[in-house]
Amino acid sequence: MGATTMFGSAVVTMDGLTNPALAATTSRTKPATSVIVLISLRGAADGLSLVVPHAEAAYYAGRPGIAVPATSLLAADATFGLHPGLAPLLPLWTAGKLAAVHATGLPVANRSHFSAMEEIEDADPGSSARVGWLNRMIGAVGSSSNLKGLAVGSGMPSSFLGPEPVMSFRTLETANVAGDDASHERIRALRAVWTGSKSPVADAFRTALDSVVDLTPATEQPNHAAAYPTSDLGKALSAVARTLRADLGVSAVTVDSGNWDMHVGLGKPDAGWMLRNATDLASSIAAFFDDLGPVADKVTLVTLSEFGRRVQQNGTSGLDHGWGNVMFLAGAGVKGGKYYGTWPGLQNTLDADVQVTTDYRSVLAEVVAARTTASTATVFPGFSPETVGVMTSL
Template sequence: MNHPTAVPDCGCPDRAPVAATRRGVLRGAALAGATMAFGSTIVTMDSRREADAATPARSVVVLLSLRGAADGLSLVVPYREAAYYAARPGIAVPVGSLLATDATFGLHPALAPMLPLWNAGKLAAIHATGLPVANRSHFSAMEEIEDADPGTAARVGWLNRLVGSTTSDSTLEALAVGNGLPASLLGPEPAMSFRTLETATIGGADKWDPNGTRMRSLSTLWRGSPSPMGRAARTALDAVVDLGPAKAQADHVASYPNSDLGKALSAVARTLRADLGVSAVTVDSGNWDMHVGLGKPVAGQWMHRNATDLASGIAAFFADLGAMADRVTLVTLSEFGRRVQENGTGGLDHGWGNVMFAAGAGVKGGRYYGRWPGLQNTVDADVPVTTDFRSVLAEVVRTRTSASVASVFPGFAPESLGFMTSL
């Protein structure tokens, strides 16, 4: 997704593949049985499964991916660490500007829009999280965190496994809003992706087709086909039709930041308010790959802009959900963090440990969680990972869904972190 203010790519050798191409999405999604593209809408479906009527979801998990490796030490600052300020003479966040401080941490001042959630106990931060083994390749690390099943050759994402482990039969259980279907949703369960709610329709629908002739023609074409493609086509057509109630919801996009993230979260809120059975959602925020020009913590600088967009978007999202907010839990995740020490161009190179945020239903917020390992001020120093990112996600899955944690994260024994309460 594009940042509200254009920023050059870092030039990392593996940066280009981060945004999956349409061809790559279609090729990977073929594992689901079939894929259909309608304009900007991509629907993958299990060809063995016909569409079912929408069933309201008991709870919803929203994954917000900070693409490009966000710097967790800027977002949640360990201000008591002398090494932090020694390592970042040009970009450190001053103690006096930090928000929601405790004895160890404070929030970046640009996260102020999320303070009401924090103060209401609906927002928590878990530091020193990440992959169990450092991986500094954007593409490879993203694949690891979205599959969340080390060692497997299967292209099945953890959110797809989550959907497959729940009891709902809704066609619209899994949704990605953005440019394509991320790896977290690839797999055998039905999933839909669209760039905007308004364009989630049959390709070619225009003023010359005011009565939906193309839709009826496609339905007639596939209605009697017993083939896997026929069953897949009927599922896809029903899924597109099912978005009608979401499009009828009031559009409060003006209350969001004017950015790709703001528009995406607005579309998600409208879809969730329609209660169509969506239980797993992914949205992207980017670009966070700040090798150069991260900037001082003042308005207009890259990190400040991104953090403002993130916090304003999340705050507007929960306000927009209304009563639905009691069923929605949002988690942020980035492929890895950044080095402790700033580089010679006012930025930060690829690191390891990072921070994750959890917001909304079931969160025991207003607190920082995790085991803080401390910092070192050396050129190659990372934030060590003390909490596997899967433990954070598993706690959300265990407390907010009917899914089996063992099915969603095969072979993994999560630790209990205590930042969530059960349904």
């Protein structure tokens, strides 16, 4: 599958229809003034491993086989320190471009992967409308670009569902299909068929045909994929960097990272699943900001996971579903080199969670308010965000 453009409930796949490069209208792809890149840590990452509360005796008592020793932590202060696998991010931390907010999450615990992620990505509790917070945001920004929203990966996340057109592709190469004279003829024929049609899906097809985006400038950007990990995340962020350097008007991007569902065999700090994931995440983000060049000055990256893990390790050297978690923020506008949030402390009991003291929407709302012209009341309906203090304004 290649490029897909989504309009409300209608999804039109471009492969086999037309070449995006041939149907382009460059006048409608204006550079964005700021870009929010959301990395979803799918499977519920363990925030207590990524940002370790080393001052908590309960952390070490509850995790005799998997706890990260205080002596191995990076960028440690009196309370927290980073997992050693996050070493590639230290230059961003030292430069004041990377921060962490601990004890974040949903206001009420939800330990179902699918349900929790949908709730987080809708960010509109109680609403029956299937509209995600990023779709509301790009609609409120008011850009005239055809490519305001971009999902790089295997599908369209709930955060982008809604009336605003967004695009999804696995790779730039599959999104930008090779074209020939036959492609021109197909697009002309399709326009003729759907112009004036009264079919219920006619509006969606007309909008799709008018909104196909020229990705040629992105494919023509220097490809620095060799500087990234060979993981799906590394490949995706490499494609995102090329797209953003092409200034096609993108203001919001989503990328998935996973699997973080470590019920079994999380591993020790110097080997295993958590170390591999943390190293891949950090190496991919570090390469991404290096690859962006001057464009990095307008890009803010946020990581988010559906929930965290319990304090105690289970009987299979893993961790079961919990509640509170950590969010990372990097790039433009971030007041970095610091840990944020109100720390609730830990308990070493079987069902102990990290308690949520900062609603995740407060963190996202601060990013939206600082980096876009969108109203946070529109993006997060009915929610009154608290001040986190992690962002500076444009």
